[in-house]
Amino acid sequence: MVMGESYFRVEIDGSSRPVRVTAAGELDAASADQLATALTDAQRAAAGIALDLTDVTFIDSSGLRVIAAEVARADDTGEAFTISGASDAVRRIFEMTGLSALLAS
Numbered sequence: 001m002v003m004g005e006s007y008f009r010v011e012i013d014g015s016s017r018p019v020r021v022t023a024a025g026e027l028d029a030a031s032a033d034q035l036a037t038a039l040t041d042a043q044r045a046a047a048g049i050a051l052d053l054t055d056v057t058f059i060d061s062s063g064l065r066v067i068a069a070e071v072a073r074a075d076d077t078g079e080a081f082t083i084s085g086a087s088d089a090v091r092r093i094f095e096m097t098g099l100s101a102l103l104a105s
Helices: 032-043 061-077 088-096
Strands: 008-013 019-027 049-059 081-084
Touching (some): 008 032, 019 032, 032 049, 049 061, 061 081
């Protein structure tokens, strides 16, 4: 890894129902498109999406924007979309932005 580059990884488990999307690292402007692409790929399974943020260490407005867009899309289509496993740091960002209701307890 080059110093100063953010680290981000996203995996899709298409065999689970709902489809599990697991993110890890820093979800920011440099990695938000990667999550958006993964969520679009996961939508193809049409079984709902469970987004796991357990290993996300940082999230900024770019990451929140991708998640909010997915929430809106799921609401429009009636598909399930859940978010779980947020670290304390990520949970605080969700609380500060009024999005904490999206997080599973």
